[in-house]
Amino acid sequence: MAKTQTPSKLELELKELVMQTRAGDKAAYALLLKTVVPLARRGAMTHLSRFNRASYAEDVTQDVLLAIHLKMHTYDASMPFLAWLNVVLKHKAIDFLRRNKVALTSLDDFEFWEPANEDNPEQTVIERDVKSLLGRLKPPAGDIIRDMKIDGYSLKELSTKYNMSESNIKVIVHRGLQKLADEMQKETAA
Amino acid sequence: MTINTNDLVNIIAAQEPARRPMSLYIAAFGLAVLCAILTIQILGVRPDWPMPFSGLVKTLFLGAAAAISGYMLHRQSKPLAPPINVLPLLLSVPFLFMVYLGYEWMDFNQSQIAAQFPWANFFSCVKHTFIYGAAGIVALTFLMRQFAPANATAAAQWIGLCAAFTGGLGYSLHCPFDSPTFIVFAYGLPVLALILAARFTVPYFIKW
Numbered sequence: 001m002a003k004t005q006t007p008s009k010l011e012l013e014l015k016e017l018v019m020q021t022r023a024g025d026k027a028a029y030a031l032l033l034k035t036v037v038p039l040a041r042r043g044a045m046t047h048l049s050r051f052n053r054a055s056y057a058e059d060v061t062q063d064v065l066l067a068i069h070l071k072m073h074t075y076d077a078s079m080p081f082l083a084w085l086n087v088v089l090k091h092k093a094i095d096f097l098r099r100n101k102v103a104l105t106s107l108d109d110f111e112f113w114e115p116a117n118e119d120n121p122e123q124t125v126i127e128r129d130v131k132s133l134l135g136r137l138k139p140p141a142g143d144i145i146r147d148m149k150i151d152g153y154s155l156k157e158l159s160t161k162y163n164m165s166e167s168n169i170k171v172i173v174h175r176g177l178q179k180l181a182d183e184m185q186k187e188t189a190a
Numbered sequence: 191m192t193i194n195t196n197d198l199v200n201i202i203a204a205q206e207p208a209r210r211p212m213s214l215y216i217a218a219f220g221l222a223v224l225c226a227i228l229t230i231q232i233l234g235v236r237p238d239w240p241m242p243f244s245g246l247v248k249t250l251f252l253g254a255a256a257a258i259s260g261y262m263l264h265r266q267s268k269p270l271a272p273p274i275n276v277l278p279l280l281l282s283v284p285f286l287f288m289v290y291l292g293y294e295w296m297d298f299n300q301s302q303i304a305a306q307f308p309w310a311n312f313f314s315c316v317k318h319t320f321i322y323g324a325a326g327i328v329a330l331t332f333l334m335r336q337f338a339p340a341n342a343t344a345a346a347q348w349i350g351l352c353a354a355f356t357g358g359l360g361y362s363l364h365c366p367f368d369s370p371t372f373i374v375f376a377y378g379l380p381v382l383a384l385i386l387a388a389r390f391t392v393p394y395f396i397k398w
Contacts, residue, residue: 021207024206026203026204026206029206029207030199030200033199033203034199037196061195062193062195062198065195065198065199066198066202067338068207069205069207069208070207070208070398071208071269071337071338071398072207072208073208073209073210073211074268074269074337074338075268075270076268076270076271076272078272079271083270084269084270087269087270088269091269091338091340091398160273160274160275161273163275
């Protein structure tokens with residue numbers, strides 16, 4: 001049986017803070033907000049810089065904090081908190097751009113942002129390169145591999161999401177990773 | 191930007207996060223009950239009460255449609271919902287209804303079906319379902335403002351659908367005509383009108 005991806009340390013930490021906040025712990029709420037600020041700021045800069053609006057990242061960060069305060073009850077504890085935060089950030093960034101009449105070519109142009117790994121900054125660069133590599137695979141292989149290896153979805157969740165059998169998912173992941181390994185070998189050889 | 195982010199964090203952290211409001215699913219159920227009570231009090235129950243089996247089938251179809259649309263509305267109210275394959279759920283009621291409709295057209299001829307389609311009742315059905323549904327849209331929109339739908343347009347359409355089916359369900363306690371063909375037009379038309387009305391008016395009010 002395939003192993004389920006374990007959530008990252010940051011994800012577990014944030015989820016625990018959310019649960020404590022829901023139990024009425026104000027200190028946990030303050031810590032949650034303080035932990036979210038650099039994540040939201042970095043994500044906002046990533047989204048806005050594509051439209052030359054990086055200087056407004058702080059505004060979007062504050063919008064995200066307000067959204068957390070007002071809408072945290074919409075977070076479903078069975079889902080990853082970072083995924084929820086990512087959707088909120090994306091929503092606020094798009095809102096900001098529309099308010100400022102910046103043309104958006106397509107909502108699908110907003111790639112998923114992953115928070116930097118505070119323990120290992122090099123990991124951030126590696127994850128960015130991986131995303132670029134995954135984009136070379138025929139859909140939905142890249143999306144499936146990203147969901148499994150980066151976002152931590154289990155085989156069962158992926159099977160439901162993509163409406164495929166678990167064995168099919170495993171085959172796609174295996175072949176996709178094999179193809180990526182081959183491409184990286186060719187690049188190294190070149 | 192007029193406030194420092196750290197100051198904002200301190201201000202927000204001093205308060206509790208917003209409480210979870212009433213579930214949209216429960217609100218939809220409440221709307222159905224309210225419509226039923228209003229129907230019984232103002233219009234009265236159908237003349238052939240207790241309703242025959244065909245009336246029960248009609249009520250079940252409308253009830254199932256209202257329940258499913260209430261569930262979908264609940265899912266739409268969050269930025270991120272669990273990844274569940276809802277297609278079988280969404281297709282089940284229309285599929286079964288099509289079977290029911292096909293059964294009527296196979297078993298009865300056109301004049302028999304037309305006899306089950308009195309225009310006075312048709313207009314009454316459309317009018318009352320529309321009125322109930324419009325009021326339901328207003329109520330659900332107010333409630334949805336406290337949530338965070340990822341897609342405001344989709345959420346608006348589900349508000350229209352849910353409000354329409356709960357209104358239709360309430361009114362069905364008065365309406366004595368159970369022909370599937372009658373249901374398609376007498377309830378289907380106001381459902382369609384309410385979805386469109388919600389789709390083009392509600393998104394503005396539920397943006398967050």
